[in-house]
Amino acid sequence: MRVVFDDLTVALGGTDVLRSVSLAIEDGRFVGLLGPNGSGKSTLLRTLYRAVTPRAGRTLLNDHDVRSLRPRDVARTVAVMLQETSTEFDLTVLEVVLLGRVPHHSSFGRDTAEDLRIAEEALVRVGALDLADRMVGQLSGGQKQRVMLARALAQAGPVLVLDEPTNHLDIAHQLEQMRLVGTLDRTVIAALHDLNLAAAHCDEVAVLKDGRLVAFGPPRDVLTRDLVREVFEVDARFLPDPETGRTVLAFGHPHDPSPSADISPEPQGATTP
Numbered sequence: 001m002r003v004v005f006d007d008l009t010v011a012l013g014g015t016d017v018l019r020s021v022s023l024a025i026e027d028g029r030f031v032g033l034l035g036p037n038g039s040g041k042s043t044l045l046r047t048l049y050r051a052v053t054p055r056a057g058r059t060l061l062n063d064h065d066v067r068s069l070r071p072r073d074v075a076r077t078v079a080v081m082l083q084e085t086s087t088e089f090d091l092t093v094l095e096v097v098l099l100g101r102v103p104h105h106s107s108f109g110r111d112t113a114e115d116l117r118i119a120e121e122a123l124v125r126v127g128a129l130d131l132a133d134r135m136v137g138q139l140s141g142g143q144k145q146r147v148m149l150a151r152a153l154a155q156a157g158p159v160l161v162l163d164e165p166t167n168h169l170d171i172a173h174q175l176e177q178m179r180l181v182g183t184l185d186r187t188v189i190a191a192l193h194d195l196n197l198a199a200a201h202c203d204e205v206a207v208l209k210d211g212r213l214v215a216f217g218p219p220r221d222v223l224t225r226d227l228v229r230e231v232f233e234v235d236a237r238f239l240p241d242p243e244t245g246r247t248v249l250a251f252g253h254p255h256d257p258s259p260s261a262d263i264s265p266e267p268q269g270a271t272t273p
């Protein structure tokens with residue numbers, strides 16, 4: 001499904017936190033939404049599932065303004081992985097994942113055998129089936145995060161929205177989650193802070209600064225030294241990974257005398273990604 005943000009402006013607390021953002025994400029792409037804290041990533045995602053209303057502009061799902069769709073249809077179309085909410089603390093992992101099936105039920109519908117199969121399959125995909133009977137409130141941050149991804153997978157629908165999906169995960173689960181998300185046959189939009197993860201896994205990255213879209217395209221074209229300095233106010237170096245040949249970013253504070261000296265001197269022939 002194609003997702004379009006069309007000249008979107010969102011005001012919160014009397015301030016425009018998104019300003020004239022226009023971005024078209026093609027069907028099946030995995031797009032990383034990058035930008036400093038407060039740049040508007042979550043707000044942009046929230047327009048997709050109607051949690052905020054734009055002051056101007058539109059958010060479109062296959063040419064339909066999300067505000068013209070019924071809430072249930074949005075919930076069936078856009079699966080959202082947020083951090084857990086306190087209301088789910090008293091539920092088991094399986095019950096929370098089954099909540100992802102609710103938009104697919106008829107009124108007062110109950111979980112079916114098919115729902116149970118889908119929920120268990122989602123738990124298998126995130127490597128959390130062994131947690132199925134545990135109370136969500138008793139899980140670690142990373143375990144909860146995997147459960148919330150399983151819930152979003154169980155929700156199905158052609159669009160998946162992830163807001164900082166890896167922030168509690170250990171490195172193995174970060175890589176596994178990004179790999180898994182990259183293999184899904186869905187349009188995926190993920191707010192991410194790790195530029196290396198985004199560069200390695202996303203088809204495209206969109207970069208926000210102060211509520212404006214400043215760049216969009218394949219990571220190797222977008223994540224240049226100049227852009228990283230302008231947007232994130234750090235120095236970036238591009239180091240070739242000798243094993244894979246892929247370029248890895250290393251960062252240093254611009255006030256440091258030699259930003260990446262503790263990691264490696266700048267290699268000969270390093271190219272931007």
Ligand SMILES: Nc1ncnc2c1ncn2[C@@H]1O[C@H](COP(=O)(O)OP(=O)(O)OP(=O)(O)O)[C@@H](O)[C@H]1O
Nearest residue numbers: 012013017035036037038039040041042043044191
């Ligand atoms: N309910 C609100 N009322 C007023 N201002 C808000 C509200 N929610 C968010 N903001 C402001 O909107 C701006 C964008 O916030 P948003 O959460 O979209 O940023 P973000 O890029 O997701 O940040 P982070 O990386 O820190 O999660 C910030 O300046 C934030 O303080």
